[in-house]
Amino acid sequence: MAPSNQLEVPQKSRVTVVGSGNWGSVAAKLIAFNTLHINSFHDEVRMWVFEETLPSGENLSDVINRTNENVKYLPGIKLPKNVVADPDIEHAVRDANMLVFVTPHQFMEGICKRLVGKIREDAVAISLIKGMEVKREGPCMISSLISEILGISCCVLMGANIANEIAVEKFSEATVGYRENKEIAEKWVQLFNTPYFMVSAVQDVEGVELCGTLKNVVALAAGFVDGLEMGNNTKAAIMRIGLREMKALSKLLFPSVKDNTFFESCGVADLITTCLGGRNRRCADAFARNGGKRSFDELEAEMLQGQKLQGVSTAKEVYEVLSHRGWLELFPLFTTVHEICSGRLAPSAIVEYTEHSARLPLLESPVHLN
Ligand SMILES: NC(=O)c1ccc[n+]([C@@H]2O[C@H](COP(=O)([O-])OP(=O)(O)OC[C@H]3O[C@@H](n4cnc5c(N)ncnc54)[C@H](O)[C@@H]3O)[C@@H](O)[C@H]2O)c1
Structure with a gap:
């Protein structure tokens, strides 16, 4: 039997950002600031990088990890050191229970299909993606695509957010949309909110x-x-x-x-x-x-x-x-x-x-x- 003074420590949430373009990199910066300061999150933030070779011949992910800068999509901005670029998507999501999707919308269906069976059972998602898929049955919003393919709940975060302005910490606001679970929405607000990025939640995903x-x-x-x-x-x-x-x-x-x-x-x-x-x-x-x-x-x-x-x-x-x-x-x-x-x-x-x-x-x- 465990000694009575050993209280069970709640598991820290682990965050992975799926995408590393202009907004993806800024999202990783915001999140990584908070995971360092809020105890309920694991410090490290994984960021999946769609690998590409730079004109120098180096891999983008290697350069991000060496310089703490996404030299292609967010040049001139230092990312916190706890952002780790990972070109292997399955490896990047494996341990995370909070998945932040932020790629151009046309790639999402393929990405979700690759992730089936590869994510944690208790994972939840948020989509920062602007766009929709049109199916024969009608329009399918990206949050629904994620929920349907991966079988997980998915909130959204949208707002007046031109990435390059948030990267230099100019004040702006954003909205989290959630379906039923206010607690999960509050956790997302906590993960993104900073003094210069004010986030609030509304119950209206669509x-x-x-x-x-x-x-x-x-x-x-x-x-x-x-x-x-x-x-x-x-x-x-x-x-x-x-x-x-x-x-x-x-x-x-x-x-x-x-x-x-x-x-x-x-x-x-x-x-x-x-x-x-x-x-x-x-x-x-x-x-x-x-x-x-x-x-x-x-x-x-x-x-x-x-x-x-x-x-x-x-x-x-x-x-x-x-x-x-x-x-x-x-x-x-x-x-x-x-x-x-x-x-x-x-x-x-x-x-x-x-x-x-x-x-x-x-x-x-x-x-x-x-
Ligand atoms: N940039 C902004 O200011 C901003 C603000 C709010 C929301 N958004 C939304 O965020 C989403 C992501 O935009 P962004 O600005 O981070 O990206 P971006 O347009 O800056 O970069 C494109 C990204 O797509 C990746 N990519 C290219 N080919 C790919 C493939 N075949 N499969 C997967 N990924 C591939 C590239 O590596 C790169 O990371 C979009 O839905 C956009 O509407 C952007």
Whole structure:
């Protein structure tokens, strides 16, 4: 029998970040600061690196571990020493009970399938990924994809979070969306929250995730407006109409989505920052300035140095959902953005858009659409 003075010590949580791009590296930085300071977490944070060879001939993961810097995706920022880069995904997740997913959304299905049977039974997840998969049955949010393939609960974290600004510790806010378990949500808040990164939780996974996903489509529209030099009034109008379409589509797809979610950091704040400063806006600006003659693939490769654009693929996915459900005419902004991206319309079509006031009230009540 154990001596009575040997109390059972609760197991410390172990965190692995699956992804090491721009936001993935900043997320690892935030988390690693907290795991060092909060007793209930194990100090070390594993960060899975999709391995690549740098121009120097070295592996990216070796350079991160030697220099404490992700020289490709977050140059100039030191990561805490307790972040350990690991190119072996199965090894990286093996001991973790808290999994943070943060890769471009198009890689997630493959990643999840590789992890089946490789994670701890008590693992829980959070997704920082903006995007969705479109299946024959309809849209599948990335948090649902993770839950369905891996059989674990998955929260989301979204917000007005341009990674490079958080990397230099400028104040910002973020929203955790959770389904039922408030305790798990609070643990995620504890893991991410710092004095310069204020996190709060709302019980609305789909609302939070759809805000983060759909705003990238609106950011492309804002970028077209900038590239056409239409000015601030037009851009504000596009943002307002975009927010309205974001809210309407979210509520049509998931009637449980709450209005208040759109006033959290993941909603209007993320929309504003993305339409002012994000990479989707920048590439769409360049696309419009070139009259749509240079493709988004070309602009992404030239302007983003390995980082991925999410808006163009999300616009296509949203278009597929709208077209499948017969909703294209109800969402003229989303529809027009995809038609511009795919070359069917000129960038100037975005400002030829007018709000069909007779149609939009229908968006508020899904019953009319059945
Ligand atoms: N960067 C931001 O400011 C920001 C902010 C909030 C949310 N996000 C979201 O975070 C997610 C990740 O974005 P990011 O900025 O960290 O990445 P990124 O665009 O900076 O980098 C791309 C990443 O994809 C990896 N990659 C390339 N090919 C791959 C493959 N075949 N399989 C797996 N991984 C591969 C690269 O190694 C790299 O880590 C996205 O959903 C994005 O929308 C980004």
